[in-house]
Amino acid sequence: MVPISYYIILSAILFTIGAVCVLIRRNAIIIFMGIELMLNAANLAFVAFANQHQVISGQIFVFFVIAVAAAEVAVGLALIVTIFRTRKSIDVDQLNSLKG
């Protein structure tokens, strides 16, 4: 039986990698992947705790997260495709027209 702290540590490492990826990368698709990484880190923590506490709701929550993430991917990729069509680039550092 793998202790729960291992899962939590793995989840934290995955989450940190995703967050850093979102903060430092310029390619929009890579940033997207960072976000997916963070979602899955959360999913991992959910199932780990669900198993630990022997409750089903944590696992059901994960299914919802996966479903929402899939929908989000569809919208996000469509946005990225549209941005690429207009700007010929997906470098987020060039997308600063909301600058105040």
Place this chain on the structure above:
Amino acid sequence: MLLSEAITQGPEFFSLAPWIIFFPVIGLLINMSFGGRMKERTIGILASSASGLAFVTSALLAISLLAHPEGAILPLAEWISIGDLQLNWSIRVDTLSTTMMLVVSGVGTLIHIYAIGYMHEDVRFKGDPGRYQRFFVFFNLFIATMMILVSADNYLMLFVGWEGVGLCSYLLIGVWYDRDLLGRPGTENALAGSKAFIANRIGDFGFLMAGFTMFWTFRTVTFSGVFAQVSQIAEIQPGAILAITLFMLLGVAGKSAQLPLFVWLPDAMAGPTPVSALIHAATMVTAGVYLVARSAPLFSAVPEAQAWVAWVGGITALFAATIAVGQHDLKKVLAYSTISQLGFMIAAVGMGAYVAGMFHLVTHAFFKALLFLSGGSVILGIERGHHHLDHENHHDEEVFDPGDMRLMGGLRKKMPVTFLVFTVGAVALAGIPPLAGFFSKDEILAEAFHLNFPVYILLAIAAFFTAFYMGRQVWLVFFGDPRHPAADHAEESPPVITTPLIVLAGLATLGGILNLPWVHTFTHWLEHTFETFHLHLHPGKFNLLIAIISTALAVLAIFLAWLLYGRKPLLKNQADPLKKILGPIFTGMNRKWYVDEAYDHLFINRYIDLARFLSIKVDWDFWHDWFHDRVIVAAYRQGARILAGPIDLGIIDGIANGLAKFFQAVANRFRKLQTGYVRNYALAVFAGVVVLLGYLILQ
């Protein structure tokens, strides 16, 4: 002794009394609403029937009074109810008011019938048929308001009628408001109407003051309420009753054209002749006499007031009689004669000879209406002659006054009926027995002889002048040769005009029967009313000496008139023979003793000066130029400047702009945060999460 004792159980029609007002009102409403679509004659007949029905009602009331001489008071409606004051709109039927109703509606009906013919010709000569309907509407309105006046049960209701007849007088004088006296476009008729109205207003001021003082003293204005307290108040506050009666005298002077307010009546002759006859001779102007007779208990309580009234009447009688002598206009002579005769009546009621005054009022209504109407017939006859001439001779464009007696003459043969009835009226007015004027005037003179000798002298001289000017008028108008082609072509009037004249001539002849000496029918008739207020009338004693003196004076005056105007008739363009004898005195008479000029000088011009001063100096220069244009404009500009500058720009805009600048500055700081790099936002979210988690963990 009393006629009523013979008929103890007689018919009683008192409940019909309101119809004396309703009939003329119905007539005027129909004529007002549908007169435009009716024929002239229909309008006239309708108006005459309305007045005639009012006469029939009055006659029924008189018959009822024979059996029930105490009369009746018919409350129609509750009128005013304030605190303790309870006033009903009630109709008072007693012998005094019914006498007036009979005169007003009886003479009024005859004049209505006459007016059917007269106004037809008048609108033909002056060319506005629409005025016919207007005339009859006003005429019926006059009958209605006069009936309100005489049937009133309290002074306030009487005042309503008093004002109403004044209004009708104004409207009817000015019925040709867009014409001058000769029918050309102008404003003289309108001005004459205004003059009458304004002079009456001064009198009405007196009436109102009397009413206020009365209410202050008696706490009521009903006749019965006031008269019941007179003897009691007369002991405590005689001054109050004196004030009431003297103020009332001012009202009487206005309405009955006495000194000093008589000036409006001669000008009122600008109205059509039926108006002069009905309103300014027979009925409205006698309202003052009626008022004094009605207020007899008040006047009897203060002998000073009685003396005042008698003197005003006596002086007016003589004063106006002298003016009448010097007039050239047919209607002006009759107008001054009316003022003079009203003076007789006022003097009589002032002396306490109420029956004599009322008796003269009745007979005067007969013969003065007769004189005016036949005078109107003369004027129409001459207008017909003039019209006839115009057809023959088209370049006759001279200004022609059909009322000027100097242009008449010889009408005896052209207009025989008119001549006959006019002479009857003139003889009645002159006081020759046995016509009506003799009995009534003689009763006044006999009473004056006992009650107030100086006034008797004034009245006797006035009676002498009366006979003289009537003689002068008859000879000037009807005798000699025509002094103008129009008079030469004059034609007699149609029967619709002459029939009322003949009826009136009969009344003027026989009117004396009403109160023959030693019989005193009229005295006993009125006694019932005056005894209600504990006022005992003494039947006027017939004084043969006075009767002989006054008859002799009248005959002498007529003889003098014959000497001057009859023996050698006036020739064309000849000056009045009296002018040679009297010189400047005649000029004075002719110019009405310059009373109008004096009033112009003393009051009217001063008033105009004041009005001019107020309008030019006070209103225009001070208020408009200085106050409005300078002060208010400057203040406004200064105020606007302050409001626009420091207040609007400084404070209000300052607050708004300051807020805007503040938020702009704050926003400029915060906009730096919006880098547009999604990474920065993500970092901020991340930092926020770290802070929140840190807080939750370290808590």
